[in-house]
Amino acid sequence: MTIGREGSPLEIHLVSIGEGAVVCLHPSKIDFGSIQVLQDVSQTLHMSNQSPSPASFWAEMAGKCSCWRIEPSKGVIPPNAELPVAVTANLDDTEIFKDKVKVFIENSCSYVIPVQAIGTGITIVTDKPVVPELNLGPRFSKIPFCYRFKVTKKGRKTHLLYWTTEGFSTFQQHHCLDALSTTEGKDSSQNPKSACPVFKLRPLSMELMPGKSMEMVVEGFSSTPQSGGEHMPCVFWVPWSHLLGNVQLSHTGVEGAAAVARRRGEQGRKGAALLSSKDLQESFCSSGSTNAEALESVDPDSCITALFLEQPSDILTPQYKPFSLKNTCLLPLSVLLALEEPFSICHADRQPFPADIEPVKLEAGEERHLSITFNPAYEEGLTSREVEKVLKIHFLEHPHQEQVTVQGEVYFPNLRIQTAALDFGCILNGTEAARSIEITNCSPIPVQHHWLFLTESPASQMRVGSII
Secondary structure, rough: OOOOOOOOOOOOOOOOOOOOOOEEEEEOOEEEEEEEOOOEEEEEEEEOOOOOOOOOEEEEEOOOOOEEEEEEEEEOOOOEEEEEEEEEEOOOOOOOOEEEEEEEEEEOOOOEEEEEEEEOOOEEEEOOOOOOOOOOOOOEEEOOEEEEEEEEEOOOEEEEEEOOOOOOHHHHHHHHHHHHHHHOOOOOHHHHOOOOOOEEOOOEEEEEEOOOOOEEEEEEOOOOOOOOOOOEEEEEOOOOOOOOOOOEEEEEEOHHHHHHHHOOOOOOEOOOEEEEEEEEEEEEEEOOOOOOEEEOOOOOOOEEEEEOOOOOOOOOOOOOEEEEEEOOOOOOOEEEEEOOOOOOEOOOOOOOOOOOOEEEEEEEOOOEEEEEEOOHOOOOOOOOEEEEEEEEEEOOOOOOOEEEEEEEEEEEEEEOOOOOOOOOOOOOOOOOOOOOEEEHHHOOEEEEEEEEEOOOOOOEEEEEEEEE
């Protein structure tokens, strides 16, 4: 189309170049250095759009089944703006890992960013928290116990694991637990603390393949109340590795290595082929009041005594004596009390226990006030009497037993005469003979008495006296 004169028009050449958004990436390579295995570690890749138009992108890792991931993996960078992208590594072995981040810009060029990381640590995990310590708290002595957990190999190599207890041979670890359990009734001096380990791990060795799990059992037994610890190092190696037979212990330890073998106070150590080391510690307490004072009541060497002074005209009624139980150990106790007639156990308000006596449950530090009932009319008659029974204290959680002697005494005004018959023998007519009789007040109360001759005629009073 020509506007104006049609002859000899001027020509203008127009030239244009089309290109997409200009995006710069920083840094050009990412080196994570040494990082802990099985944990997410992230670094930032900065993407800067230096053009006036939005830039659409997507990113992916070059390797298959990569240990890295990108977040976000796609999106839009606003004009003249910067978008941070997180590159996260989660290594599953202790070796050098390399990969590449590929970034594609729509209608523009693509970029390749090399990434590298070195895995350190242990690729064995447990299903229960045991790091930095596994504290099972107080346990009753003489009662075997166990703690179960699973170990799983998350890495790419098969490992052989082997546990030992410092200061004890493998033979002792295999046989001492059974020996201790059969001597729980013997004197503790026959079982020195250093003779056998308190803790035992089963199995002591295993082959753990990638992705496989195995159950571990920590067993413990102590014949006496004590607190202490044991150190259990765990050595591991790769069967085909040059590390076999070249185990070095050092303090360049892998944190978390003691997950599968430690009780308490763990100090992780490792060398080229040391998985972990641990201190097994636990407090063992007794339920008895004799040594550990876990249950306080009346001193077992003493007794509970009920003394009642009665007159013949008195009515014998049940009598009560306070009695208390206190749990001074760190574990709850279920206490069974057994006492024979004429005694019985009742609540502090003197209400009787039900026919089916249930255990008295005591939490740690709890005290329960009770009463012991004595029925002084368990026998008929006006003769002073004494009775002695044993209060038996059993524990559902522990084989220890306590015994407390319970005594009841009922006294009436009773006399003891030296002889039951008095023989004067032959005496001359018109003469007198005298005999002496010893009379003892065998009761703790004063006794007034008088003498009577029992003849065919009505009784005649001869003498009145009193004995204190």
